[in-house]
Amino acid sequence: MTKLFGSKYERDQKEILPVVEQIKAVTPELEELSNDELRARTLKLKATIQEAVKSEQTKIDELKQRAETEKLSIDEREAIYDEVDKIEDEITEKLNGVLDDILPEAFAIVKDTARRFKENETIEVTATDFDRELAAVKDFVEIKGEKAIYYNSWQAGGTEIVWDMVHYDVQLFGGVVLHQGKIAEMATGEGKTLVATLPVFLNALTGRGVHLVTVNDYLAKRDSEWMGPIYQFHGLSVDCIDKHQPNSEERRKAYKADVTYGTNNEFGFDYLRDNMAISPKDLVQRTHNYAIVDEVDSVLIDDARTPLIISGPVPDKGADELFMEFRPKVEKLFEAQRALVTKILAEAKQKLKSDDPKVQDEGSLLLLRAYKGLPKNKPLIKFLSEQGVKPAC
Numbered sequence: 001m002t003k004l005f006g007s008k009y010e011r012d013q014k015e016i017l018p019v020v021e022q023i024k025a026v027t028p029e030l031e032e033l034s035n036d037e038l039r040a041r042t043l044k045l046k047a048t049i050q051e052a053v054k055s056e057q058t059k060i061d062e063l064k065q066r067a068e069t070e071k072l073s074i075d076e077r078e079a080i081y082d083e084v085d086k087i088e089d090e091i092t093e094k095l096n097g098v099l100d101d102i103l104p105e106a107f108a109i110v111k112d113t114a115r116r117f118k119e120n121e122t123i124e125v126t127a128t129d130f131d132r133e134l135a136a137v138k139d140f141v142e143i144k145g146e147k148a149i150y151y152n153s154w155q156a157g158g159t160e161i162v163w164d165m166v167h168y169d170v171q172l173f174g175g176v177v178l179h180q181g182k183i184a185e186m187a188t189g190e191g192k193t194l195v196a197t198l199p200v201f202l203n204a205l206t207g208r209g210v211h212l213v214t215v216n217d218y219l220a221k222r223d224s225e226w227m228g229p230i231y232q233f234h235g236l237s238v239d240c241i242d243k244h245q246p247n248s249e250e251r252r253k254a255y256k257a258d259v260t261y262g263t264n265n266e267f268g269f270d271y272l273r274d275n276m277a278i279s280p281k282d283l284v285q286r287t288h289n290y291a292i293v294d295e296v297d298s299v300l301i302d303d304a305r306t307p308l309i310i311s312g313p314v315p316d317k318g319a320d321e322l323f324m325e326f327r328p329k330v331e332k333l334f335e336a337q338r339a340l341v342t343k344i345l346a347e348a349k350q351k352l353k354s355d356d357p358k359v360q361d362e363g364s365l366l367l368l369r370a371y372k373g374l375p376k377n378k379p380l381i382k383f384l385s386e387q388g389v390k391p392a393c
Helices: 006-030 035-051 053-069 076-120 129-135 170-177 192-202 218-233 249-255 263-273 294-305 320-354 357-374 378-384
Strands: 122-126 143-144 147-151 155-156 158-163 210-214 238-240 259-263 289-294
Touching: 006 076, 006 170, 035 053, 035 076, 035 122, 053 076, 076 192, 076 218, 122 158, 129 143, 129 147, 155 218, 170 192, 170 320, 192 210, 192 218, 192 289, 210 263, 218 238, 218 259, 238 249, 238 263, 249 259, 259 263, 263 294, 289 294, 320 357, 357 378
Parallel strands: 210 259, 210 289, 238 259
Antiparallel strands: 122 147, 143 147, 155 158
């Protein structure tokens, strides 16, 4: 069978290698572009994506505005949001096709960006507002007049690094595999971290967010700083949730970044906290779009054996304080209830002694009310146990 149809690896290779050749075919063209022209190609890809789903996004905006501004019943509002969900599914389907179409050029842009950082100590481009904001917080970007200077060295995980990597064919191959939602098995040293830059960049162009899940906070912080400039050079924001406190505005902002790094536990706990949120403003995550899981066998098999449990210290006498606060109110309510039932029971006894059947019926109804009001009332139980009372009722 293997001789006839080939192995699984050979079939996958036959399917993906043509895509790798397409990427390599685009690369020489990009190498001839200036730095500004290369960044312009990224903006062009973004525009292509937005144009492809423009009509669907307009429909969603109109439906949401109608749901928020018009006075609608719950059923009508639910029908609107059901329609929004259907359109979102259509957008996802359409985006998948568009991303597959632009994949060769997007991957080639990332590869050529890596080459430029490797071959040049500085890269000069026309400064944008994003460049200026980045220069205020990052030391690898400097603004000189109308120009932004990107340096090829920066801090990553507490160490000064000089960028010296360019994607090989095997890494382009791995990037295609990851974009397709499959598992790419690569040995240590084959550049898994660099491979991830390709599908992350491609899927971040949609503006819907990309999560890169790692196994510990050091890798999350280091990789966000190490690979970050490759994305930021093209105007994509990068952040790491492990740098910020849970439920903080900074973490909420990190989730709004185009590329968000973090550990599997923090992503999981944020998801659990969001499911317990009372108000939409308390949510930190946005709609899930695309994620890459590093060390996927460890995260989805080994770590998954231990469920995520949200727990914390209970304040001293927390439950006792609530009990002592509500106990007097409950006792007062119970006493009022018992007094009312005692009064109803006494009245019921008087009416049941009457010879008038109509009055007896009223007594039986009062007795039922007493039973519903306090079934475990001792005088009531004793009265009901007397001979002839229950049949009479």
